[in-house]
Amino acid sequence: MAAKKILFLTGDFAEDYETMVPFQALQAVGHTVHAVCPDKKAGDTVKTAIHDFEGDQTYTEKPGHLFALNANFDDADVSKYDALAIAGGRAPEYLRLKPRVIELIQQFAAANKPIAAICHGAQLLAAADVIRGKTISAYPACAPEVKLAGAQYADIPVDQAVTDGIFVTAPAWPAHPAWIAQLLQKLGTEIRL
Numbered sequence: 085m086a087a088k089k090i091l092f093l094t095g096d097f098a099e100d101y102e103t104m105v106p107f108q109a110l111q112a113v114g115h116t117v118h119a120v121c122p123d124k125k126a127g128d129t130v131k132t133a134i135h136d137f138e139g140d141q142t143y144t145e146k147p148g149h150l151f152a153l154n155a156n157f158d159d160a161d162v163s164k165y166d167a168l169a170i171a172g173g174r175a176p177e178y179l180r181l182k183p184r185v186i187e188l189i190q191q192f193a194a195a196n197k198p199i200a201a202i203c204h205g206a207q208l209l210a211a212a213d214v215i216r217g218k219t220i221s222a223y224p225a226c227a228p229e230v231k232l233a234g235a236q237y238a239d240i241p242v243d244q245a246v247t248d249g250i251f252v253t254a255p256a257w258p259a260h261p262a263w264i265a266q267l268l269q270k271l272g273t274e275i276r277l
Contacts, residue, residue, distance in 0.1 A: 085114070085274045088166040091155075091192075092119045093185065093208075099173030100132035100148030101257040102202050106169055107151075109264050113273055118155035118165075121175075122182045125156045133173055135203075135256070137242075142225065143256075145174075157184075162191040167271060172203020172223065172256065180211035190214060193250065198270040200252040202263055206230050209251070221246045221253040 090110055094103045103119075110117045121130050132148030168189065170176065179185045189212035192199050201209055206222030207229055209215045216234035221244075227237040238246045238253070245254035245263040252270060254263035268275075 085272065087114045087116060088271045088273070089116045089164060090118070090167045090169055091160055091162075091165045091188075092117050092169045092171070093121070093179065093188075094119055094130055094151065094153075094171040095121045095175030095179050096130045097133045097173055098130060098151075098171040098175035099203060099257060100134045100151075101260070102171045102173060102205075103130075103132050103151050104149070105257065105260050106171070106200075106202075106264060106267075109260075110169070110267075113268065113275060115271070115273070117169075118160075119151070119153050120155050120157040120160055121153055122157050122179065122185060124153055125158075126154050128153050130175070135173060137256075143223075160188055162188060162195055162197070165192075165197070167198040167200065167267070168192045169267065170199070170201040170205035170208055172201070172205045174204065176204045176207040180208050186212045196250055198250050198252060198267065200263065200267040200270075202254045202259065203256045206253060209233070209253075210235075215251065218251055219246055219248040220251060221255050223255055
């Protein structure tokens with residue numbers, strides 16, 4: 085298996101698990117992962133947030149960790165990557181206001197390269213207008229945006245994921261095993277024990 089190069093988009097108050105787990109898991113199987121955030125460079129950090137499901141009407145939020153970026157956002161060039169992964173949490177809420185973020189997502193889609201988004205990451209896919217006619221999962225609070233962007237919202241269990249064409253999406257971090265496995269399949273990753 086040839087190692088792949090993945091651009092990983094995160095930002096301040098991205099979900100802690102949805103940043104750390106895919107970043108490390110994709111590296112663990114031999115892929116190169118470049119974590120970036122607009123207006124930040126390699127070595128800068130983003131603050132993450134821990135979201136949990138504790139019986140309230142929505143998730144709770146607590147301070148997470150400082151996550152160190154390992155690449156410069158300004159150097160991101162779609163032609164140098166095999167896939168895009170997008171962390172969820174609150175970061176997509178403001179990242180979708182960055183024209184270069186939207187442009188990158190549109191370029192990955194136009195190049196027919198895998199795009200994996202979890203939780204609120206679907207807000208970026210909707211803002212980039214690249215999911216029309218697709219089946220897309222997201223945190224349930226993002227369902228209206230997914231539908232308004234012309235996609236079918238996949239109302240699946242929180243620990244499941246869905247793949248439709250180049251898109252691999254999931255509702256939240258409990259879906260990491262399914263979401264990461266489906267992304268690895270799209271990348272052609274073979275794991276032998």
